[in-house]
Structure formats: C-alpha cells, structure tokens
Amino acid sequence: DWIELHNTTGSTIDIGGWFLSDNDNYFKKYEIAAGTTIQADSYIVFTEDANFGLYAGDPGRIIPFALSEHGETVYLSSGSGGDLDGGYCTKEDFKAAENGVSFGRYTKSAASGYDIDFVAMQSSTMGSVNSDPCVGPIVISEIMYHPDSTGQLNNYAEYVELYNITAGTVSLDDWQLLDETSDIEFYFPSGASLASGQRLLLVKNLVAFEAEFGSPSVTALEYVEGRLSNAGEKIQLSKPGTPEDDFVPYIRV
Template sequence: GRVSPRAIEYVGPLTLSRSTPVAARSVRGASWSALNEAVFGVGPVAESLRISELMYHPADPNAEYVELANVGSQTIDLSRVAFTDGIQFTFPSVELAPGAYLLVAEDMAAFAAAYGADLPVVGPYSGKLSNAGERVALRDATGAIIQSFTYCDDWYAITDGQGFSLTAKDPAGSDSLDCQSVWRPSARAGGSPGFDDSGILPEPGAVVINEILAYPGPGQSDWIELRNTTDAPIDVGGWFLSDGSQNLMKYEIAPGTVIGSGGYLVLREDETFGRADDPGCHVPFALSRDGETLYLHSGGDGMLTGYSVRQRFGASQTAVTIGRHATSTGSCDFIALDVATPGAANASPKVGPVVISQIMYNPGSRLKAEYVQLLNVSESPVTLYDDALGLPWRFSDGSDDPSIELLLPADEPLTLEPGGQILLVKDRVSFAVAYGVVANVPILAWGPGTLSGGGGQACISRPIGVADDGAVTWVCIDRVGYRDETDWGDCAGSASLWPAGADGQGLALHRIAPAAYGNDPANWRAAPPSPGEIGL
C-alpha cells in the first residue's frame, strides 16, 4: 500500500542520541522495497568502555559482579552494548561519565546486601561467571568486540572463593586481559565495586619470594627469603606465608617487621614458620624437596588483604637453593642457584654438569628429523644413572604430563666424559637421512611425541627419590623453553627474542656459551644443524 497518512515526513539529517537500530525501505507508488536494518553506535564506546573488575567467585555465590569504567574523556551511552560470552546481558540506555564506574550484577538483591544499595548497578545478567575461569566478551551496539579475554582461577588464590576480586591494574592500558600480569587482587575482601582501590597496598612485584632452601643438608634448616624490590621500606608485619592454597594464613610475620629499601628478610623453618611455639605460627609447615607452591599475602588485624605472590618451585638437589634469576627478556625464572646467599643478592644460576647444546625442533619438510644434543660442560665424567636409586636420567618435554619421555639406558648406563655428547632423536632413520652418519656419539631415539614447532620445552632431569607408590621425583638439570617467533610478547610485557631461523627454515638452535644459563634467548642463535659438534 501507500504511505500511511499518519506517517511523519522528515527532511534532513537524522540525529541519534544513543545507539539505535534503524529500519528503512523505499517506496515507489504502491511498491515497497525489502526492509533494510542496521544498528548505529553513538559515541566513542569502543574506545572508552573497559572492564575494570571481576568478582567471579565471591564468598556468597550470588554476589558476583562485573565492573565497567569509562576511561575516555566523553560521556558515553551504553545502549545495546552487550556481554555475549561468559555472561549475557544487553545494556539499556544508560550514560557513563568520564572516570565513572558501572556495576553489572548477577543478583540485584544479593548485590545490594553484600555491597550496599547506593552503588550504580544494572542487571541482572544471565548465566554465571565460571569459578574455574572462562572467556568473557563485551561487544558494542554493532556487535563488534570491545574486549574479549579469558581469566583463570589459578592466577591468585585469594580471588578464587575467598572474597577478593580480580582488578585490572590499568583499565585504560592496551595490554591483553588474557594475562595474569595485568590483573591484581582487590585490596580488601569484598572487592572495590564502584571505586579505585589502587595505592592502598604496595604495587605488584614490590615484595617477592626471592630465594628458598627446600632440601637442607646436615645441620641446615629450610628457609624462605623475601626481597623488597623498591627504593622505600615496606612494613610486612602481619603478612602471611603458606604452602597451601586452602589455608593462606599458616604463618603470620611478626608485627613491626620492615624490609628496608632493596633489602631482604630471611625466615627459617626451625625459628619461625615450622616452630609451633612461634606466636605467628598458626599451622607449622616445611618446604617440600619434591617441589610445591608458596604463597605470600599482605594482611592486617589478622585478616588477609590483597597483595598476593604465588611462587611455584620444582624439586631440589641437596643443599642447593632455588631463586629468582632475571633473563634478557625481562622475565624471571625461579631456578637452582650456584651458591646460597640468604640475606644478599642471588648468585648466578647453577649450570650443568650436563646441558642442552643444540635443538632442532622444526626441521620443516624433513618431518621426523628432530634432535636434541646433550653436552657435558663439567671437568669430570658424568654417569647418567643413579646407583642408589637404580634409575637412569630422563629426557622429556618438561611438562607435568610429558608427551616426550625417554629414560636413558639403565642396563648399560652412559657416561659422558668432559666435552662428551649424546644425541637424542625423534627417529633414527629420518635423522640419518637428514644429517648423515654421526661418528663416536651415542644416539638414542625417543619415539612417540614431537618437539612443538610453536614453542615448547626440552628438559634433562635426574632422579632424586621414589615415593611409596613408585612415583619418581625428578630434578631438572637443564631446561630450555624455546619460542618460534622473534617478537612474541608475553604476559609480562617482555618480548621473545628466539631466533626465527630455527622455525622450519633449515636451521637449528645452537647454545652460544655452553656453561652459561640456557633458558634465555640471548644465549642461543640459529645456525645450520651440526649434530655431534660442539662449536659455536
């Protein structure tokens, strides 16, 4: 039919005050075109709207919320902005001023009971934020992604059911929210809905677990060293140490304990955290020589607050400490150190006696021609077998559940003379076709599993113990976590500088200085494969 006589004729541009769906069609006489529909977004929503806080696992399971912030300089209208992954919610027409916050609640009544009734909040949303972590996506009125990321429940123990929220360190920052390093726990239990709680506690990284002794020798005791990385003193009195995520308050540091600028605090098991009569020792604990996770949390008045450090460490050798070592990428590894230095700067990493000297992880079209070369960098012969345990050394891909696992010979254990080498290969035939015959160097094939072409690990370990159930504890002697790109920024903001030529371009990774720390791209270069050779 024709245009309705009640229709309003409009001439000139159409101004929208908020994001709006518009439907239109043309008419000629009595003939109408098909209907065309589109959604028009208004204002700099995509540039200004950011997720600033997630209360994904509150003490009250109905008190979840997500906090949004306007990090821009203009008021924005959130009409038809929507959460589409993790939770589902489409915003009504609501304005958010520059610097302001808006909460989105799962249960409006539970939110008001938990956090107060005077906060700017909309909802309820459908679904629940997963306690185990999941993907969350926020889209603008046109359906375009504003932010999309996956959070994990193991980032901070206190955000996983203990009443603290995940809080973005810098909501206006450009870093990916997929990374733990851009998040911190809220300063207090209950989160910080509708306000900024930064500056209440020391900045993340201000106090670190710097060095530990978990397998003391005769006459020694376990110890934990904390370090103040800042240029100002930090009062850690009332802070908590623990070796279990289910009880983060096993040991409370004595009131008034201050770590000076750039200083250290050493806590010994037989004097503090393992001594039941110490006033701060709520549950005595010791460090496991098999490896475990340590937790450091700020506290006050006997309660946890939001500064949080989680430090995992692997199995220890007798009387060998494990501590932080900064690599050329800016990241820190927590690895065996050459000398124990309680109360002082950490020593260099412990290297050898056997190291990984070459890695061919992506031989391109030669498929199964992968190999790893081991080298004895010590001045003494090394037998790759533990007589006391009756077990050989092991090569693996370094994971907890390795896809590559090769036990070195046990019936006739291998001994490497100083400068001696072993080649570990994926497939003997493919290796020989690709590189020819390598004389005077033992060659062992690992069989199932491949070195990851997208970046992975290679690890040589020796046994240090066997549990009652037969499980073997392995201590890492040398590990290399390589990457396949020259600029693969990690969550800490550092860049990977691993040589690109080793990624399917016919080159292998060669260790530059065999006796220097190996898990650092600065000590590797890409060069033609030379299995059986030591040369740089």
C-alpha cells in the same frame, strides 16, 4: 628450611601482619610480627626452626609447615589485624631439588617485559644477593625440531643435542627427557654416561637423521615416543633424586 623476602624498591616496606603459607586453601599459616620492616633493597629471612615450623617458638606461627624437597608453592599475602587485606599476594613455585640446594629469582633480561624464573642456585646466599643459577652438569645445547627439507623422512630427522659442561664423566642412569605434554618420553638406558666435553644426540629416527645430516660423529640414541612440536614447546632434562618410600623425585637439570 627458610624463606627469604627481598624489597626491590627504594623505600622501606612495612610487612607487619603479612602472612606466609604453602597452601592456597589457607594463606594464614604464619603471621609476620607487627612492626616488621624491610629496608630499601634489603632482605629478611624466616626459618622453619625459629618462625614457621612445628617446633618454632614464634607467636606468629598459626599452622606449622615445612617445605617439601619434592617441590611445592610458597605464598606471601598482605594483611593486618590478623586478617588478609587483599592488597597484595604473590607466589613462587619450586620443583624437586637435592638437599642443600636453594631456589631463587633470576631475571633473564632487564628490558621491558622482562622474564623472571625461580630456579636452583649455585649456592645458598641467605639474606643477601642471589648467586648465579645452577647450570649443568648436562645442558641441552641444540634443538632441531623442524628440519629444512621436503623429503619423506623430513619429519623424523629432528634431534636434541646434549653436552657435558663439567670436568668429569656424568652417569645418565635413569635420567629422562620429556616435553611439556608428555608426548616425548625418553628414558636413558642403564649404563649410559657422557664424558667431559662430549656431546650426545637424541634423534627421532636415525635413518632419517643420516639421510638429512649424514652419519653422526657422536653417539646417537633414538626416542620412540612422540615428536617435537613445530610450533615450539618446552622440553626438560631430569635426573632421579634420592628414592623415598617407593617414590623417586625427578630433579630438573
């Protein structure tokens, strides 16, 4: 495990006496050594083995910790003299991931009011500029949450389209599509798959869909639970990770 910090400014920043933690009830798990600085637009990395882990020899290790593959939150807090000074505190949340996958900051836009995500990356770039985000193997390519008609079945003609962007067939065994309120819960049937370059429709009601849009030219599966919000919402496609002790972590695709 490792944690990378990036100085985004044009000046050197002294982070000596600052703290790293994975617990919002105790921010002072690891204290960064006095005199530690990050040069302008540069990076510094702290590792579980050398700095904050159980067997690390770093004297700044106060309470050892490790990062969970099931996801958690990392905190960076300013401090001095062994205490928090209240001047700065930031955090990043990350979700479950496959082994060997790192998470990093991705800026969607450089415009005013820009949005930053902390997402899985294509490759690990320890101590240097982040790679592009990891996308696929399946993407949500289209969402119709409010069909433009007044028919009786209108509210049930909604759909979500999935697309395989890879060069091979992808198994969808035990994959799931959920919305942020868990109103929609769709679990792919055993044996489901999607071939390279192919699309798949998830529809609320196939009869309503066909009445609105005609017979689909690709495979269509119905989701029984819930409906897409006409006010907008977040939906997430997830795949199962490696099972551990009667627990299966789900990884955002």
